[in-house]
Amino acid sequence: MSRKTKSRLEVATIYLVIFVMFVIIFYPLLWTVGMSLNPGTSLYAAELFPDNWTLDHYKWLFTDPDSDYLIWYKNSLIVAAANAFFSVILTSFVAYAFSRYRFIGRKYGLYAFLLLQMFPAIMAMVAIYILLNLIGLLDTLTGLILVYIGGQIPFNAWLVKGYFDTIPGELDDAARIDGAGHFGVFFRIMLPLAKPILGVVALFNFMAPFMDFLLPRIVLRSPENFTLALGLFNFINQQFANNFTRFAAGSILIAVPIAVVYLLSQRYLITGLTAGGTKG
Amino acid sequence: MTKQGGEVSKGKHSPVFAMILSAILAGLGQIYNRRYLKGILFIVLEVSFMLTLGRFINYGLWGFRTLGVTPMEDHSIFLIIYGLISLILVVFALGLYVLNILDAKRNAERLKNGEPNPTFGETIRNIWDRGFPYLFITPGLFMLTFIVILPILFTVSLAFTDYNQYNSPPGNLLNWVGFENFKKLVTLDTWSQTFFDVFTWTIVWTVVATTMQIALGLFLAIMANDPRIRFKKLIRTVLILPWAVPAFVTILIFSAMFNGEFGTINRDILSLFGLKIPWMLDPFWTKIALIMIQTWLGFPFVFALFTGVLQSISKDWYEAAEVDGGSRWQKFRYITFPHVMYATAPLLIMQYAGNFNNFNIIYLFNEGGPPIPGKRAGGTDILISWVYDLTFEINQYNMAAAITIILGLIVTGFAFYQFRKTRSFKEEGNI
Numbered sequence: 001m002s003r004k005t006k007s008r009l010e011v012a013t014i015y016l017v018i019f020v021m022f023v024i025i026f027y028p029l030l031w032t033v034g035m036s037l038n039p040g041t042s043l044y045a046a047e048l049f050p051d052n053w054t055l056d057h058y059k060w061l062f063t064d065p066d067s068d069y070l071i072w073y074k075n076s077l078i079v080a081a082a083n084a085f086f087s088v089i090l091t092s093f094v095a096y097a098f099s100r101y102r103f104i105g106r107k108y109g110l111y112a113f114l115l116l117q118m119f120p121a122i123m124a125m126v127a128i129y130i131l132l133n134l135i136g137l138l139d140t141l142t143g144l145i146l147v148y149i150g151g152q153i154p155f156n157a158w159l160v161k162g163y164f165d166t167i168p169g170e171l172d173d174a175a176r177i178d179g180a181g182h183f184g185v186f187f188r189i190m191l192p193l194a195k196p197i198l199g200v201v202a203l204f205n206f207m208a209p210f211m212d213f214l215l216p217r218i219v220l221r222s223p224e225n226f227t228l229a230l231g232l233f234n235f236i237n238q239q240f241a242n243n244f245t246r247f248a249a250g251s252i253l254i255a256v257p258i259a260v261v262y263l264l265s266q267r268y269l270i271t272g273l274t275a276g277g278t279k280g
Numbered sequence: 281m282t283k284q285g286g287e288v289s290k291g292k293h294s295p296v297f298a299m300i301l302s303a304i305l306a307g308l309g310q311i312y313n314r315r316y317l318k319g320i321l322f323i324v325l326e327v328s329f330m331l332t333l334g335r336f337i338n339y340g341l342w343g344f345r346t347l348g349v350t351p352m353e354d355h356s357i358f359l360i361i362y363g364l365i366s367l368i369l370v371v372f373a374l375g376l377y378v379l380n381i382l383d384a385k386r387n388a389e390r391l392k393n394g395e396p397n398p399t400f401g402e403t404i405r406n407i408w409d410r411g412f413p414y415l416f417i418t419p420g421l422f423m424l425t426f427i428v429i430l431p432i433l434f435t436v437s438l439a440f441t442d443y444n445q446y447n448s449p450p451g452n453l454l455n456w457v458g459f460e461n462f463k464k465l466v467t468l469d470t471w472s473q474t475f476f477d478v479f480t481w482t483i484v485w486t487v488v489a490t491t492m493q494i495a496l497g498l499f500l501a502i503m504a505n506d507p508r509i510r511f512k513k514l515i516r517t518v519l520i521l522p523w524a525v526p527a528f529v530t531i532l533i534f535s536a537m538f539n540g541e542f543g544t545i546n547r548d549i550l551s552l553f554g555l556k557i558p559w560m561l562d563p564f565w566t567k568i569a570l571i572m573i574q575t576w577l578g579f580p581f582v583f584a585l586f587t588g589v590l591q592s593i594s595k596d597w598y599e600a601a602e603v604d605g606g607s608r609w610q611k612f613r614y615i616t617f618p619h620v621m622y623a624t625a626p627l628l629i630m631q632y633a634g635n636f637n638n639f640n641i642i643y644l645f646n647e648g649g650p651p652i653p654g655k656r657a658g659g660t661d662i663l664i665s666w667v668y669d670l671t672f673e674i675n676q677y678n679m680a681a682a683i684t685i686i687l688g689l690i691v692t693g694f695a696f697y698q699f700r701k702t703r704s705f706k707e708e709g710n711i
Contacts, residue, residue: 007508014503018515021500024576025521031544032533048548094420101413104379109417116428118691120637122664123684124431126438126671130357131426150427153420182412211526214639218672229528233644236532244536251529262524263517270588 036248057249068223069250072231076209079141079227083148084206088198090149091156096186098157099164100172110158117154124151125218132219139221147215148208156201163197164190200269203261210258228254298388302381309384313391318403322380333369340366347441347454356454357443364433368425432688438681445675461682471679474656481567482662486636489574494628496575497582498620502612504583505590516587523580531644534573538645561650563659570660574641578631589623590616633691639664663687 030048037053061069098106128147129138137143171193172185180188191198209216213229220226226234232254236247262269293313302309307322344363348354391397398406439461441454448454465471504515522530537543538559546556559565597615606614621628642648642665648658657666663683670680 011506011508014506014509017503018500018509018519022518025518028530028533028537028576029521029525031537035536048544090420090423093416097413097416103410103413106413115692115696116424116432118633119428119432119688120639120664120691122637122639122668123435123688124428126677127361127431127434128427130361130434131430134358134361146423147427150423153424154428157420182409211528213528229526233528233532247532251533255525255529258526259521259524263520266520266524266584270584 032248033252035245036252038245041243041245057246058253060246061250061253068226068231069253071224072226072228073254075141075225076228079145079148079209080206082145083152083209084202086145086149087152087156087205088202091153091160091201092186092191092194092198094153094157095160095164096190099161100169100185100190110161113154113158117158121151121215125215128215129218138219139225141225144209144216144219144227147219148205152205152208156204160194160197160201163194167193196268196271199265203265203269207258207261210254293388293391295385295388295392298384299381302384306377306380309381310387313384313387313397315387315397317400329373336362337366337369340364341370347456348449349453351453352450354453355449356441357449360434360437360441360454361430364430364437367433368430435681435684438677439685441678443677444679448675448677457678461678465679465682465686470656475683477655478657478661478663478666481660482636485567485570485662486632489571489638490578490632490635492571492575493578494582494631496579498586500579501583501586501590502616505587516584520580520584522576523584527577527640528644530577531573531641534569534576535645538569560646563650563652566646566650566660570641570645573645574635574638577641578635582628582631585624585627586620589620592623593619633694636662636691637664637687638662639668643668 034048034050036057037055038047038050039052039054039056041057061067097103098110132138132143132147137146167190171189175185175189209227209229211229213227213233216227216230217233220230223231223234228250232247232250235243235250298309298312300309301312305323306326307319309319310316310322311319313319340359340362343354343359344366346359347356348359387397440456440458442457442460443454465475500519503509504512504519509515537545540546540556540558540560543559545559550557557565559569593616598611601611601615639662642660642662646658646660648661648665648669650659652659657669661669664687667680667684667687670676670683
């Protein structure tokens, strides 16, 4: 076999592998689209390519008085926006202190962050439930937001601190000579230069409430307070097969915007993660 | 304090005396050091701390020790929470107290050496500069304390109580039982058997599923990065698609697809080969399905990571290898693989830790099922989903907490060991 044919054969194999992966990736996604277009609500009778396809389920989600879908969407957006905003502020404060100052307890603080981020959220669920109950924030979006903001600190503070460390200290010194104080350096030097990583943190925290169903499940009780993930989960959990087509439609409506945002921003996500995570 | 300000001659001011005074009452040492304003401020702070929180702390510590004495009136669970808050407050106050003593000592030493006290303006500046980092971490630390640290301490506390569905407040009081729950877990057959099974499967699951997703991600990254391949951008976009779709949606969809009766896997695909696999009813097949799904969900992130690293490896390495007559396998083994692993090791460790605690997939796919007769956990339950069941389904809070502690120790130990070996951590440790 000549070198050229060998090379061609290899390229063909690679394309074949990638084609197989395409099929494996697209099959579940297209199947869901197919389900959402089926006329009935039951999975038993649903077909991948329905003969008389319909957008009824999408219409139902938005217009039917029984549907809380729009409320869930609104709740999720509120939680996501608040979480992204406050998380960025709180995390960058902490990261700034840990990156630029030497103070008593600094080293142990960093160790603690590293360890705390390994603990799964579920370890804290019972206590969080009781605490929120004590301060009257159970079944409220505020309570959910507070838990999200507190829980993200260990991971993201480490990430942002790593990025802050890469910003040269000479810039701080120069700003201080020009008369900037602690706040001046933070707002005029660190924040603008750390925009990429802060963007990553904001995005992570904006996305989290759309993907997480466990915490809302424990914190939220009444359907009008549900977030999308919880609402959809209950949708399918109650009468699994009977609501499946509606669930499929609802899923597509949240999966598409999230997927688009991720695909557009994945490059920044990855560079942010590797920059903060490995060079930190 | 007997001498008039300014008259203390060099060498007579005693740091030890200042420390003793400060230990008796915060601020006294400062007054001895002739920092009157500071001393009075410290005393005011200490007294108001005692007045406002003294009773609460006292009650909290009493409750934590006794867990209450009258059922219906004392709620043991709340008492644990109050007790932990009190403990945190006490630790915090003790920390400040030590700082106060050290401050008195340092100040007295300066006076002893004949250095003058700083002026008022200097003091303010000093406080601002030295206190600034604390000001900045306070809001974060506050949230962290109540949302992460307190709940973890609470879980740890529960593991040493007898809190379960038959013995729960407010009707009953809880008791401290020491290591009873851990002993039960190891010695009582019904518990130890289940624990062993769940534990083994958790390890197998973590190692197999994570390694599969990393291997597939690496394999595809090398394929898609081949210089002869075209449409790279399209290929990359499609290959990271599973990462972009919210996992809980995909898992629920897979759960429907794998449904034994009307799921598309059995109905549309395997029926072509005349097969019908009980995906949801046989633990073995459920495990296979779970590993396949996790590979589908997890490889894109690894793929994206590796693609970034592969593009940053200098061509010179490969050219040098070609000059030396290196085979393709050798190039992979000695250039690509070390580069990729070196750059991404901490993130890959996180992948293993993530799967060890991957509650979502286990719970959403089949709720840890199928159930196995005579066992306390479902056929595919991993430790974390078992803990969830014990807590929220059958209210065995104490056992759940005990297992959680074991789980937490494993993850932390493993992660700590691995992190210590990575470069970033070593640099940080040297400060």
